[in-house]
Amino acid sequence: MGGNFTIYKRYVAIYFFILCMRYRAGIVTDEMMTIPKLPFLIIGILEALGVASGMSSGAMLPGPAIPVLNQTFLVWQLGFSTLLLGRKYSWNKIAGCLLVAAGVVVAVASGPDSGQLLSGVGFVWPSLMIASSSFQAAASILKEFVFIDAANRIKSMQGKSLDIFVVNSFGSGFQALFVLLFLPFLSNLKGIPFSQLPQYLKSGAGCFFNIGSQTLGCDGAPLLPLLYIVTNIAFNISLLNLLKISSAIVSSVVVMSSVPVAIYILSLPLPYLPEGVSLSPFFLFGSVILVLGLILYNIPQPLKQESQVD
Template identity: 60%
Template sequence: MNRVLYKLALVPMKNYPFFLAQVLTFGYVVVYFSILFVRYQAGIVTKEMLALPKSRFMLIGLLEAMGVASGMAAAAMLPGPSIPVLSQLILSVIVLGRKYRANQILGCLLVTTGVILSVVSGANGGSSLSDVKFFWPAVLMASSACQAGASIIKEFVFIDGAKRLEGKRPDIFVVNSFGSGFQALFVLLLLPFLSNLKGIPLTELPAYVNRGAACFLNVGGGNLNDCPGAPLLPLLFITMNMAFNISVLNLVKMSTALVASLTATLAVPLSIYVLSLPLPYMPGGTSLSTSFLVGAAVLVLGLLLYNLPQNSADQVKTE
């Protein structure tokens, strides 16, 4: 639903995707810190949780901001998704000292292959990587590595926080709030670069924001039919995206960043299938190729392989 609503939100906001991205970045800071304040007042969040080292949250924010910047640069030149699964696998071994069995490594490879097959075939004749210089795939991989790094640092915060808090893991809104706060700070510092990247000179940014806000709210002068579905579709996407991010972080807290990433990849073929159907504001629909079905099957096979039953002695270890 998160991916599908994003596509639907871009129907009214087709000319203002950069504005929508900034609403998400800066709006979440207000929402997350508001929730954090309520949970602190209720005693769910403690002073000890708030006193956790902020350098980790700063690193999370920096990595996520760099992921946004590099991903935005590559998205204009390169088809396909950013896939952090393999990056998270490598980083969890290096940073967290985690050990994986052969079936888990093979499962991750199959999941990544399945995602690529699903997206490329689901693109229905989109542009090919053969026409793209190596630089842009490298930028996309860097974006994926930044996202993976941020997720691994979040997992480390939960593990280290449990040691500091006598076995109690930090509240997810502590991680969400401070991570999003530093991300917004670094995005603000990168705003001149990001706006120029999207073809919006810094001098024209205030006018662009005003037009984007008018479209988002579906108010102001001009023809309101220029932004059909606003503000309902953008608000539905923002709400769903927030719920998605909270649930993914909660899964990271309960398990690992890699498990959360693998779980989220299942949404790729599901969302492509849903988007192939006739939808409100997106009538018509498209047909899916056999390659898409093969990609989806490979992805599910990879998930099953990763989660094969095991003896307790072979459990993944964290040092």
């Protein structure tokens, strides 16, 4: 947890540094910088709640279950998009979304058989991971709303649209702020007394840089954390740019196309994740249903119908 907050601080610093450079270059205008900040505040709260619940539940779940549970993200996005943006969807998108949900249920179904993936895992942890997806989905819909609203507000941009680093920087800034505010709750959840939290954050920073005498469990630092930061920033920028030119639903479907690969990789005994997990028939069957749902969601519709729905 301490190491994760250290990473968040670096995200914010990098995003605002890039934003500053783009502002000086004239890519980001004064009008872009003066758009209302309240949506970013709400985005920050939602993403911080998503991070807090995801971190808490992720530590208690087997690796392959995490990307499957996260596929409820699409279900949440459809609901929030309909509610907040007034979008309408064609039959194949709704059916595909339901198949995704069914795939999640089948894949994580556990019973008395000890071979089931979530056997012995309390109901609260997968539920908390699903709640984490709902927070992240709501934040992504709000980001799409920010781009739409900015296009209506900013009339003198000569064909320019809101720069993605304005959204990334302020959204990440508020997210880091609320993650910091949630730290006492998270530390208490992990059994860490509040008085020991500063020392825990210091230890997290030491683990990130792999310095100090107490660096057990920090193998691969600082190369792996830095690689994670670079990869994640590139991923976030690409995803937000896709959201800007399309929609939150399209961007999430693109991300979900990597699910089968992620499931397989997380089940392997990797160098820094030595304990592999056997994929049960239920898990594999559910994953197939999930992928079929994604394929159905992406079936192209006639042009006339597409003009009326997302």
